[in-house]
Amino acid sequence: MRLLYIITKLIVFPGAYLRGFWEQLTCRLLKLMVEPGGYIRLDEACGHVEHSLAEKQFAAYLMATGPGFMNFNMGMAFFLFGYINIFTLGVTRFDSIPLYICSLVALYIGVSLLCCLFPLTEDILRFWDIAYGGYAKKKRVAGRALDGVGKVLGFPFAAITRLGAFLEKNCVIFILWAAFLVWRFLSL
Amino acid sequence: MIKETFDPHASDDDNESITLEKGEETESAAAVGEEPAEEALEEGLCPRCKKRKVAKKHDYCYRCEDELRRTKIPLTGIICAVLAIAVSIICVVIVALDLAPAISVVKGDMYAIQNNWFAAHSAYAEVQTSATEVQNALATNKVGLFLGSLTNPGYGVKSKIYNTVMHIYDPLRAYQNSAYAFGESPDERYLKTDKNYQLCEKYYNRFQDTYLAVQEPVDLMQGMEKPDKSEGEKLFKLLEESRGAEKVDDVFLDYFIYTAATYFDLGEEKIFECFDQMKKDAEASEDDYTWLYYKDYADELLRYGHGEEAATYYQKLADRDISAYDPVRGLMNAKLLAGDVDGADKLVDAFCRENLINGENSDSNYSLLINMARVKGDFEEALDLIEEAQSKYASVPEYYRQKCLIYLAQENYDQAFEAAALCEQNAYYIASYYGDATYYTSDILMSTVYIATSLCDKYGKKDTENAQYISEILEDYKTLNIRQEFRDIVSGKTKVTDYLREGVCDFI
Numbered sequence: 061m062r063l064l065y066i067i068t069k070l071i072v073f074p075g076a077y078l079r080g081f082w083e084q085l086t087c088r089l090l091k092l093m094v095e096p097g098g099y100i101r102l103d104e105a106c107g108h109v110e111h112s113l114a115e116k117q118f119a120a121y122l123m124a125t126g127p128g129f130m131n132f133n134m135g136m137a138f139f140l141f142g143y144i145n146i147f148t149l150g151v152t153r154f155d156s157i158p159l160y161i162c163s164l165v166a167l168y169i170g171v172s173l174l175c176c177l178f179p180l181t182e183d184i185l186r187f188w189d190i191a192y193g194g195y196a197k198k199k200r201v202a203g204r205a206l207d208g209v210g211k212v213l214g215f216p217f218a219a220i221t222r223l224g225a226f227l228e229k230n231c232v233i234f235i236l237w238a239a240f241l242v243w244r245f246l247s248l
Numbered sequence: 249m250i251k252e253t254f255d256p257h258a259s260d261d262d263n264e265s266i267t268l269e270k271g272e273e274t275e276s277a278a279a280v281g282e283e284p285a286e287e288a289l290e291e292g293l294c295p296r297c298k299k300r301k302v303a304k305k306h307d308y309c310y311r312c313e314d315e316l317r318r319t320k321i322p323l324t325g326i327i328c329a330v331l332a333i334a335v336s337i338i339c340v341v342i343v344a345l346d347l348a349p350a351i352s353v354v355k356g357d358m359y360a361i362q363n364n365w366f367a368a369h370s371a372y373a374e375v376q377t378s379a380t381e382v383q384n385a386l387a388t389n390k391v392g393l394f395l396g397s398l399t400n401p402g403y404g405v406k407s408k409i410y411n412t413v414m415h416i417y418d419p420l421r422a423y424q425n426s427a428y429a430f431g432e433s434p435d436e437r438y439l440k441t442d443k444n445y446q447l448c449e450k451y452y453n454r455f456q457d458t459y460l461a462v463q464e465p466v467d468l469m470q471g472m473e474k475p476d477k478s479e480g481e482k483l484f485k486l487l488e489e490s491r492g493a494e495k496v497d498d499v500f501l502d503y504f505i506y507t508a509a510t511y512f513d514l515g516e517e518k519i520f521e522c523f524d525q526m527k528k529d530a531e532a533s534e535d536d537y538t539w540l541y542y543k544d545y546a547d548e549l550l551r552y553g554h555g556e557e558a559a560t561y562y563q564k565l566a567d568r569d570i571s572a573y574d575p576v577r578g579l580m581n582a583k584l585l586a587g588d589v590d591g592a593d594k595l596v597d598a599f600c601r602e603n604l605i606n607g608e609n610s611d612s613n614y615s616l617l618i619n620m621a622r623v624k625g626d627f628e629e630a631l632d633l634i635e636e637a638q639s640k641y642a643s644v645p646e647y648y649r650q651k652c653l654i655y656l657a658q659e660n661y662d663q664a665f666e667a668a669a670l671c672e673q674n675a676y677y678i679a680s681y682y683g684d685a686t687y688y689t690s691d692i693l694m695s696t697v698y699i700a701t702s703l704c705d706k707y708g709k710k711d712t713e714n715a716q717y718i719s720e721i722l723e724d725y726k727t728l729n730i731r732q733e734f735r736d737i738v739s740g741k742t743k744v745t746d747y748l749r750e751g752v753c754d755f756i
Contacts (some may be wrong), residue, residue, distance in 0.1 A: 078332055081325040093308075093316035099325065112316075137336035140343045148350045149375070150404010154438040159398060166339060169332075248404070 061230065062104060068175070068234040069106040075131060075172035076100060076107030082127035083179075087111045090119045107176050113186045120187040124221055128177040135173030142167025147244055171241065175234050178224035188218060345386070345399050348378040353405060360412070366571035366612075369412035370605070375401045403438050406430050411444050415569055418539045420455055423448035425683070451535075457495035462487055462504050469508055473727050480512040499537045502526035506544070511729055516552045523548070538564070546578055550756055555585035571603055573612040580616065581753040584623060596620045611641040618650045623753065627654050645675040645687055652700050657748035662714070665704035668697045669717065695734045695755040698725050702738040 069076045080099025087094045087109065095110035114120040145151045145163035153160045178184070191214060227233050294300045296316075300309035308316065356371035379399045386392030410429035414422040426434070426445065439445050459466070465486035472479065487505050490496050506522035523545050530537040542561050549558035562578035569575075576599045583592035600613040609617065614637035621630035631654065634647050641647075648671035655664035675693055679685035687693055701721045704714070734755065736742045747754055 077325070078329060081321070081329050084319070084321055084325070085329075088318075088321065091317050093313055094319040095316065096319045098322075134332050134336040137339040137343065141339035141346075144343060144346045144350045145398075145402075147404075148353045149346060149399075149401045150353075150407065151400075151402035152404060152438060154435040155400070155402035 064231050065104065065229065066102055066106050068231045070100070072107075072172035072175040072234065073100055074169050075135065075174070075176035078134070078173060079107045079127055079131050079176040080109050082130045083111065083123075084109045086123055086126045090114060090122060092119070092123070105180070108180050113182065117187075117190050120183070120190050124179045124184045124187040125217070128179065128221070128224075131173045131177050135170050135177070137170070138166045139170025139174060142170055147248070167241075171237050175237055176228075178221060178228040178233075181222075181225045181229055184218070184222045184225045188222060191218060342395065342398050345382050345395060348382065349375045349399060349401060352378055353401075353408070356408060356412075360408070363415075363567065363569055364571045364602075365412050365415040365569045366610075367603070367605075369409065369416060372405060372409045372412060375405050403430070403435070403442075406434075407442050407444060410442070410448075414444055414448060416572070419448040419451040423452040454495075454497040455500050458490075458497045458500040458504070461490045461493050461496045462501065465508075466504060469511060475512045475729055477512055480508070480514075483508055498529040499526060499533060499540065502529055503540060506541075513729065513731065519548055519552075543574060543578075546575075547756075550578060550581055550585065553585070555582040558582050571612075573615065576612075576616060577619070580619070581756050584753040589624065593620055593624070608640075609637075611637070611644050614641065615644065615646045615650070618647065622650055622654055622657075622748075627658070630654055643674045643677060645671045645678070645693065648674060649693065649696050652696055653748055653754055656700060656703070656744050659707075659745070661700070661704040661706075661708035664700045665708060665714065665718065668700035669721070672697050672721075691731075692755055694725075694728060695730060697721065698728075698730050699734055699737055699744060699755070701725070703744060706738070 077099045084094055084099075086092075092114060093112040097105075097110060099109065100106060111123075114123045142163045142165075145159065146167060151160055151163055192211060224233070292301055294302050294309035294312050296308050296312040300311060302308060303310050303313070306313065352371050352374040356368045356375075359365070359368035359371055379401055382399050383393075383396035386396040406429050410422060410426070413425065413429060422429075423445075426448075430439070430445075465483045468479065468483055468486075484505065487501065487508065491498065491501055502522060502525050506519065506526065509518050509522050523541065526537075526541050526545075530541070542565055546558045546561035546565070549555075549561065559579055559582040562575040562582060565572060566575035566579065576595065579595055580592045583589075583595060596616045596619075600609060600617060603610050603613055614633060618630050618633045618637065621627075621633055630650065634651050637644065637647050648667045652664045652667035652671060655661070655667060671693065672688075675688040679688040701718050705718045705722060708714075733742070737744050737747070746752075
């Protein structure tokens, strides 16, 4: 699984690289320690940076969702541009080679960004632990603890991120995207 | 993952301490990265610099921690991120411009899934209009022109339009009108990859090859002034001799034979013999030929009074294209033939509800509604509907035909003739300008015009202008093959009102 994970991250290297960048930027903003070592590496942290875990509630939330949020926004823009041109407006290589190539590249970059949305399981588990576990009390974490309403409102996002992190770690998201694109190209 | 935490509130004494707490980590804090070097840990030195002591409750010395907090962000990362943001903003702008044409395509796809091919065609046809509107709005500067050029639909949409034409009409007509979908000079390389185009081309080539093989008997038939049954036998023999010849498609050959059989009006037995053969050959073929003969087969079944069986074929056609007018008209007539006026009314209502265009009736809806109003004997309502329909769709010949039928039912032959003449003119206009001669050459038009003109000639008042026109039309119709039952109306053996009574379908 580790090898498959690394291979998938190498295939979607633009998304992995930018994901790593956003993580490092978030760490910098939150003053978390980051081990230098690049964003594309041949281990489980491929597409991420090695960093210390956040202590505060908001910091943990931002580490879990911030980089993914950036990748999602940019990924959707690239993906929609490529998808609409190729699959909806039906641009082919016989219409305009530059536009077709641009659309293919945008589609690839978009999907690569969308394949790298979720944090490492450590990051989301840390947030989960602070928000829903006993970590906040034990460590007297700074910031107001989530009250009942906050816990309920935040639960879907936390749960989706936790599930997404698990799926991404096991390459399921990459496989789903690959299958979707193969199906769309075959149905052209 | 870098091991554990940094406490900003720790005292200097603490910072000098080398105590390492263990077991404080939660599951989430499981280390992913490198473990501090064991040797350094044992000596209480910072595993990174291996010089200074580890701060209390920390993994590294403060200097290393400080350095790690300021790990340099690579310049390539910054450049890539800035570029990605800039390009994604451009993508968002283009996506926003593409939105209107794209929504039309999606609408078309949704209709196509439901087999609502006319609505799908309309939606796909809007794509280019939307794209042109966007381009015109942007055509104020070079950037706008460039952005506008990115909203052009490609061959994918053209192919979808072609597919709708193929379903609304048939593969032969789709192939003959390829320029409508793909433009005057499409890229041949693309056409070779388009499955629908290739399919239509295959049918067209088979049709052409068969036509060339049977050209002699077909020319013979077309050259006849009147159907001559003695020549007919020779003609059928020639057609049959072509069977099995190289490049002759059996199903198309069967269709030519059926056409000849109807031309010579050889009667029910011969016509259904032709269809049996056609069905047999079509089933033996790997390709689908139902588009070629289903409608004719259903029409003939209805004509010879097999309404129930005709309805099953009309239903198959209606399922294939829920927006198609002919199958619904056929189903309506089949119900009328069975005396089920209410059933026919409900069927028309259901069809009209499903085929509204922007909440209003389509031209097909009006044709059916007028027909039903007339069949129910509500002539006033039918005439009101005709007026309303003509204010929206001025040149639909069927509206004039219905008007003509109403006047015939009222035995007002002069007005019936005028409506029939307008019906023929509009059908001719459509045939000439749009290349669609289906209605112009249809039996229902010819029989209506023939009957209305003949009856006007016989019983009408006829002003001078009309008299000349009537004689011209009747002269033309001398050479046409009009069914005996309609000639009987003109000769007075039967009454036209028998065909136009309440609950009876007209000249099917």
